[in-house]
Amino acid sequence: MTTILPRKDLFVLPEDIIYLDGNSLGVLPKAASDRALQTINQEWGQHLIRAWNSAGWMDLPRVVGNRIARLIGAPEGSVATGDTLSIKVYQALAAALKMRPDRKTILSDSGNFPSDLYMAQGLIDTIGQGYRLKTVTHSEMLDAIDDDTAVVMLTHVDYRSGQMYDMKAVTEAVQSAGAVMLWDLAHSAGAVPVDLAASQAEFAVGCSYKYLNGGPGAPAFIYVRPDIVADIQPALSGWLGHAAPFAMEHDYRPAFGTERMRVGTPPIVQLAILDAALDVWDEVDMADLRKASVALSECFIEEVEKRCPDLELASPRDPALRGSQVSFKFENGYAAIQALIARGVIGDFREPNIMRFGFTPLYLDLDDVRKAAQILGEIMDTDAWNDPKFMTRAKVT
Template identity: 65%
Template structure:
């Protein structure tokens, strides 16, 4: 039972760990130590004495275990958007004669935006080709330079087959980038088996690293010494403290580091990784499927107004379930007001994330009971639930 390890808001059933995971109880002490004992007492000495400088690699190794990445192939830093740019720039550099970046409209928008920004910056006639998720496999051909996909769709939870699509892309000579934002800590991932060249993700969703926690990037170990970093920052330099005038990339994954790492955010993430170090992803997956199956069953039995937007087959679904409802925005606001936190994604998707570290069957039953009441009694149909906040 790990629910005790989290501080959850009282009287709230929290089903939004796919957006922001809750606070592990040990985070406060761990962050205090970094503030008071490290920053306060060591000041600049903290970079060595408290190990701040090594932390992006150490945390990368710990996280790597959850996604099937060998040691020294994952590093933390920046935001997911920046990591997309790094991965895609290096990937395109590996296929200079091709011009297509293939993605799908289930990719998180920032991945597409960053690709668009890079393509405009390159100004060499690249094209971002965005297809329906179901047609990705058919769209792979020998014009594709890079296949860039989010493994688990942020809207519906639909999950791509990483191994199959990667193999197909490789057969066509394309480089592959997987965004694991909704996968790391949610579903088992085996990057070694998959053989994709790059993977990226964030740590503030299922990994509970806290708001603004750093992103991660994986580079396949045989490639790491050969890629050209577009974001050639000093902490990716082979000798950052020699202050040489010319850039020489560090060996291995370290070259994907850019600037000064976010020490305080990393302290919070470290406390969360203490929990994850004890976790077996197969167990998490089994519990996640049990919760999402129960949720679908109960919603379909008691909320006829809603239509399942997620794949019915649990093998094709991540650790979230989404339903469509025309009044989904208002219904979600009413649900949140009643003590069940999910979220809404335009135009009509009500999203519910399941995180076995702190969600159990009682949560599922309570959430559905309250949801059914809101729908049956049209509690959502009040002006106060219609007003859109800046962030949903």
């Protein structure tokens, strides 16, 4: 049984807001607060330390990992949850470099999300020994892989443009050049169909606070291809990735399978909220979701281009090459986004000139999208963005 989208009744949607920023922080699922209260008041408050067993806390990272696995085409037991996406990037890169000891280059997209590049730089700086990070543009990527490339780290859907790599083709090219493939699914999980198993990629990582609606700072996830996981010696070898955490052994022995990618004590309250947020996905067919997503973004592009000649599409025009987001370039994009927010349409701005809009079919419909385009048209027609109050940069945009 699949759900007819959208399912607005399952989410808290503030009145007079059209939320096109679910690709940055997804909205609150109605089930989240009750689950948080149960975890806090019943489990923590009443069971106390016993809740690690009685309330299933020890298993929660695995349970949640398996629910995410289904959404990204990964087999049961292949996804571990916890920590942040940056930490998971580090774990995957460190493991990938160990798999190709004679190669010294991490190759990535120069437009990749900065934290992925920063974590690579930190890892390289920690190891030393001639390792380097090389970045090239999307179009230069395949030609840039050479016999020094240990691992290629790419974000499947570009955070600025929404441009989507062909996961299967790129993975094949990377692996045929002898390198290891790491995909960042931050803008893919819950947004577009992903078939990790079919791609044969060795690693994938992602976060759960965007399309999966896990809440601010929700736990991240990491996928390791099952046939290689037994050989991985985790760099971040924490006690909950140990084969027997409570045996309190002196030496690290990795746990079975992807469980070894766990590190420290997991954030139980946030995992419980994420688990509640994942309930809605049990009935979602990713092909249906993709259809709805494309319809929303096609409609938005058409309406915006009709109304706003000063905005230039910064995303691929072919929906097959886009994720579930659409960006437009505008020199005064920062102010225009602030003007939009002031009128109840929440999108976001990304340096240097990108107005970004995410389309989350679980709680957006075509009327929302048309209305958002109409308000954007009014702002552009009247230069409403040209107001000092929209020019001041806040800390987070």
